[in-house]
Amino acid sequence: MNLKRKNRLLVKISILVAVLLVTVLVFTGCIRGMTPIGWSGVTISDSTLYAGSKEGRLVSVNLAASPQMISFAEPLRAAPTGGIGCASSGGGGACGGAPPAVAIYGTPVISENLVYLAGYNGKIFAYNANNLQQRWVFPVEGNLAPIVSGIAVAEDTLYFGGTDGKVYALDTESPERRWEFTTGGEIWATPVVSNGTVFVSSFDKKVYALDAATGDLKWEFATEATNVATPLVADGIVYVGSLDRNIYALNENDGSLVWSFSGGNWFWSQPVIHNGIVFAPCLDSWVYGLDARTGERRIEYNVEGQVSSSPVVVNDQLIVATRNGRLLSLSTSPASPGQLLIANIVDEVTAPLGVSNDVVYVNAPDNNIYAYNVATGARFSPISLGSQ
Amino acid sequence: MNVWDIVILQPMINILIVLSNFLFNNFGLTIIALTIIIRFILLPLTNRQLRATKALSTLQPKMQELQKKYGKDKQKLAQEQMQLYKTSGINPVGCAVPMLIQFPIWIALYQAIILSLAVSPEALLNLSRYFYSWATPFVELPLNNYFLGLNLAAPNVIIALLVGTTMWIQQKMVNPQNQDPRMAQQSMLMLWMMPIMFTFFSFSFPSGLALYWVISNIFSIAAQYYVTGWGGLSFGGGGPKDRESARDKKLKKRLYVEGAKRDESDGKTDSKEDSK
Numbered sequence: 001m002n003l004k005r006k007n008r009l010l011v012k013i014s015i016l017v018a019v020l021l022v023t024v025l026v027f028t029g030c031i032r033g034m035t036p037i038g039w040s041g042v043t044i045s046d047s048t049l050y051a052g053s054k055e056g057r058l059v060s061v062n063l064a065a066s067p068q069m070i071s072f073a074e075p076l077r078a079a080p081t082g083g084i085g086c087a088s089s090g091g092g093g094a095c096g097g098a099p100p101a102v103a104i105y106g107t108p109v110i111s112e113n114l115v116y117l118a119g120y121n122g123k124i125f126a127y128n129a130n131n132l133q134q135r136w137v138f139p140v141e142g143n144l145a146p147i148v149s150g151i152a153v154a155e156d157t158l159y160f161g162g163t164d165g166k167v168y169a170l171d172t173e174s175p176e177r178r179w180e181f182t183t184g185g186e187i188w189a190t191p192v193v194s195n196g197t198v199f200v201s202s203f204d205k206k207v208y209a210l211d212a213a214t215g216d217l218k219w220e221f222a223t224e225a226t227n228v229a230t231p232l233v234a235d236g237i238v239y240v241g242s243l244d245r246n247i248y249a250l251n252e253n254d255g256s257l258v259w260s261f262s263g264g265n266w267f268w269s270q271p272v273i274h275n276g277i278v279f280a281p282c283l284d285s286w287v288y289g290l291d292a293r294t295g296e297r298r299i300e301y302n303v304e305g306q307v308s309s310s311p312v313v314v315n316d317q318l319i320v321a322t323r324n325g326r327l328l329s330l331s332t333s334p335a336s337p338g339q340l341l342i343a344n345i346v347d348e349v350t351a352p353l354g355v356s357n358d359v360v361y362v363n364a365p366d367n368n369i370y371a372y373n374v375a376t377g378a379r380f381s382p383i384s385l386g387s388q
Numbered sequence: 389m390n391v392w393d394i395v396i397l398q399p400m401i402n403i404l405i406v407l408s409n410f411l412f413n414n415f416g417l418t419i420i421a422l423t424i425i426i427r428f429i430l431l432p433l434t435n436r437q438l439r440a441t442k443a444l445s446t447l448q449p450k451m452q453e454l455q456k457k458y459g460k461d462k463q464k465l466a467q468e469q470m471q472l473y474k475t476s477g478i479n480p481v482g483c484a485v486p487m488l489i490q491f492p493i494w495i496a497l498y499q500a501i502i503l504s505l506a507v508s509p510e511a512l513l514n515l516s517r518y519f520y521s522w523a524t525p526f527v528e529l530p531l532n533n534y535f536l537g538l539n540l541a542a543p544n545v546i547i548a549l550l551v552g553t554t555m556w557i558q559q560k561m562v563n564p565q566n567q568d569p570r571m572a573q574q575s576m577l578m579l580w581m582m583p584i585m586f587t588f589f590s591f592s593f594p595s596g597l598a599l600y601w602v603i604s605n606i607f608s609i610a611a612q613y614y615v616t617g618w619g620g621l622s623f624g625g626g627g628p629k630d631r632e633s634a635r636d637k638k639l640k641k642r643l644y645v646e647g648a649k650r651d652e653s654d655g656k657t658d659s660k661e662d663s664k
Contacts (some may be wrong), residue, residue: 036508105509148509188509203530225527228512244492244527264525268517308513350513 038103042354053106053385073132076102079143106150150190155273161187179215192231201227229269241267255381259295281307299334310352321349400500416535438615540596552587554605561619
């Protein structure tokens with residue numbers, strides 16, 4: 001082979017290597033988790049299940065009907081965005097430019113025959129619970145910043161937090177904005193309303209207590225890192241986990257610290273309380289059972305997988321789902337601890353669990369809902385939330 | 389986590405986050421700092437690669453001479469080419485090995501930046517898998533993604549164009565002047581194709597990643613200039629003004645002497661053949 005042909009071949013090889021390099025870089029850069037997908041939980045009311053699907057729409061399932069009747073609301077529309085690939089931030093997208101689906105992170109909430117849903121496209125939707133027709137949308141024009149928080153409804157007011165750092169209070173019917181409160185960082189946690197006070201945690205390393213009617217600040221508590229967990233309020237104490245690896249118990253009235261407990265990783269999900277014990281799942285693969293009044297460790301379980309989804313209690317059993325797809329039943333009694341594997345689910349579970357009549361529902365990332373009767377051990381056929 | 393995650397990616401992510409703690413929790417500064425640190429660590433390999441590339445281009449005139457002289461006798465030509473490589477001590481694939489060694493480190497830094505940017509809620513959650521038990525990574529996240537008015541988690545047109553521009557400059561410096569016209573045509577394709585492709589992808593990826601590419605390209609430009617000068621980017625009237633190291637001068641002298649000996653030997657052989 002003469003020199004010129006050899007050199008031409010070398011250049012062609014170089015071009016091929018360059019294309020290969022760029023392709024490898026693109027696909028190794030398309031790392032899992034870059035695209036917003038959503039982790040909406042399920043809500044059950046009057047034998048009807050409501051959930052946000054991975055297609056970016058509200059879905060209802062009539063559990064009492066046989067066969068089950070599934071209804072779909074109109075898909076949420078993505079907000080305008082400049083990105084065309086992995087960095088699309090306007091409500092969804094996929095590497096390679098697949099059709100966008102708006103991620104839904106908050107669990108639907110039902111009140112007075114309306115279902116409320118928050119979308120990552122920065123809009124709040126209200127649907128008629130019977131036929132999923134849209135009743136109203138907020139804001140009517142334009143979009144807020146992406147919403148990761150869920151919705152809380154108390155009396156005739158709807159509360160949610162935005163990644164713009166604001167807590168919003170809307171009238172549930174109109175939806176007129178009643179007030180808004182600005183924090184110093186994004187809000188991913190769902191607000192919790194108790195005794196006329198809205199409790200919410202923020203990325204600005206603070207937990208806030210706001211007057212539910214006016215939005216006035218009642219107190220704030222500083223943690224050492226960002227907060228994403230939804231608080232739990234019970235018996236005058238606010239329990240909230242933080243990314244500083246602590247879970248805090250705060251006095252509901254003045255925000256003073258009652259106790260704190262340190263884990264090995266972030267406290268991401270909302271804890272649950274049962275028989276005087278606060279069960280706090282942690283991303284260090286442990287579930288801690290802490291005395292609600294003192295914070296003393298009463299029981300703990302190594303569940304061999306990070307827990308980011310909020311657990312539920314069914315018949316004195318704590319049902320927990322891990323990010324490696326394990327669904328477990330843990331005894332809530334320190335006197336007789338024990339754990340039982342209920343199922344291995346196809347994919348990691350991040351969405352909060354739902355429960356109704358001893359049946360636990362898991363909204364999995366594969367766009368199916370898995371249901372298990374904890375009392376009898378029965379497994380139900382997965383419910384597909386796909387519209388096709 | 390797999391072996392790649394544990395051995396390469398996890399340390400890289402933790403270093404990024406801890407470094408951010410020392411750089412005012414500014415991820416932009418962190419990307420710049422870590423890119424420069426890693427490029428400095430890999431500098432010996434980079435220099436070796438650049439010198440090998442430059443040495444190959446130094447041989448071009450000699451190669452062309454051999455082509456003219458032995459073009460019809462392929463066997464003789466191949467022998468002379470191999471002899472030339474041997475004499476000059478240059479390995480024709482010498483530039484590839486350093487690049488292959490550096491490649492996984494670039495990929496790791498690239499992935500670490502993407503992961504640490506946490507462009508989605510799932511991405512922030514996924515980061516929790518990579519932390520060591522030090523307190524710093526837990527409390528530092530999420531990182532401050534704003535740098536000089538840029539949202540590093542979102543694409544940016546200006547920085548995407550900077551990626552293409554710096555890459556073009558680097559490619560131009562590598563491309564030698566005075567090439568064979570056909571070679572020049574193919575080099576031109578290479579000169580434009582990579583920058584355009586990277587610019588296009590920079591429009592799609594977070595600008596934090598594009599920032600990494602810009603800094604990396606600027607470093608490469610500086611390293612290239614140190615070894616070869618402006619190379620193909622020279623704006624002078626004549627050829628490029630190379631910065632010659634002592635090693636390069638020695639190589640040139642040896643090539644000249646060998647060439648002269650070969651010419652003398654060929655001259656004697658030709659006259660013998662003529663006399664026959």
